[in-house]
Amino acid sequence: MANASVRPxxxxxxxxxxxxxxxxxxxxxxxxxxxxxETVNWPKAVIVPHAGYVYSGPxxxxxxxxxxxxxxxxxxxxxxxxxHREPVDGFALPASQWLATPLGEVAVDRDxxxxxxxxxxxxxxxxxxxxxxxxxxxxxxxxxxxxxxxxVPILVGRTSSERVAQLLESLWGQEDTLILISSDLSHYLxxxxxxxxxxxxxxxxxxxxxxxxFDQACGALPVNGxxxxxxxxxxxxxxxxxxxxxxxxxxxxxxxxxSAIAFCEERPHVAH
Numbered sequence: 001m002a003n004a005s006v007r008p009x010x011x012x013x014x015x016x017x018x019x020x021x022x023x024x025x026x027x028x029x030x031x032x033x034x035x036x037x038e039t040v041n042w043p044k045a046v047i048v049p050h051a052g053y054v055y056s057g058p059x060x061x062x063x064x065x066x067x068x069x070x071x072x073x074x075x076x077x078x079x080x081x082x083x084h085r086e087p088v089d090g091f092a093l094p095a096s097q098w099l100a101t102p103l104g105e106v107a108v109d110r111d112x113x114x115x116x117x118x119x120x121x122x123x124x125x126x127x128x129x130x131x132x133x134x135x136x137x138x139x140x141x142x143x144x145x146x147x148x149x150x151x152v153p154i155l156v157g158r159t160s161s162e163r164v165a166q167l168l169e170s171l172w173g174q175e176d177t178l179i180l181i182s183s184d185l186s187h188y189l190x191x192x193x194x195x196x197x198x199x200x201x202x203x204x205x206x207x208x209x210x211x212x213x214f215d216q217a218c219g220a221l222p223v224n225g226x227x228x229x230x231x232x233x234x235x236x237x238x239x240x241x242x243x244x245x246x247x248x249x250x251x252x253x254x255x256x257x258x259s260a261i262a263f264c265e266e267r268p269h270v271a272h
Contacts, residue, residue, distance in 0.1 A: 007098065042175075061141070078180065088155055088158065091159065092128040096126060154167070184219070185197075
């Protein structure tokens with residue numbers, strides 16, 4: 001099913017600026033405002049939100065700020081997020097081998113793309129990816145803080161948390177592989193109710209309890225799968241930022257919750 005096509009940016013000009021200079025400036029400002037992660041290790045995994053940049057960008061920037069300085073370190077980014085646009089059974093890969101943003105193109109990791117297709121619940125579905133935003137909005141951040149990376153873009157549909165964990169295990173790789181889970185938290189609750197619910201959700205994540213449901217996070221399945229895998233690999237979750245759209249650019253009557261969480265290995269990082 002080889003396809004050398006390029007997936008064009010679907011939400012540039014809507015979720016983030018379509019002009020490269022405006023986009024770079026916006027990302028740079030958000031990264032500069034983010035609080036650095038105080039750890040001796042680069043994260044093995046991160047959870048990041050995926051709304052429009054004016055809403056969730058500052059929270060996402062906290063996760064990406066934790067990767068700054070790691071450009072020579074990561075080579076592959078495994079990206080999982082929920083399928084919002086099209087129903088997916090199991091997992092969906094794009095047919096496209098390149099993903100475009102206003103900042104350029106990112107290559108899909110072809111070895112991983114081919115190997116995943118041997119798994120019976122992994123399909124190649126360009127339609128599911130064509131207008132999906134949850135992975136696309138991560139790419140300009142990755143292009144800014146990392147270099148020479150390939151990505152493994154996977155949309156998660158009808159499956160189980162344990163199966164997500166199994167898929168992650170097959171892609172875990174060495175220290176040069178970063179796991180990225182794209183998920184928002186609660187949706188459309190009043191501001192204070194959302195803060196209460198999201199705080200409880202974040203506590204479950206920090207305690208590695210893989211019991212999230214879709215009322216807590218749209219990416220509950222990929223998050224739960226990561227929590228199972230993180231526990232097996234003895235990763236330590238660190239909360240970097242937690243806010244909602246009422247804190248950034250939205251109405252406080254109906255907000256969407258966001259968090260940025262890094263998962264780090266306990267042992268000291270060896271500088272490269």
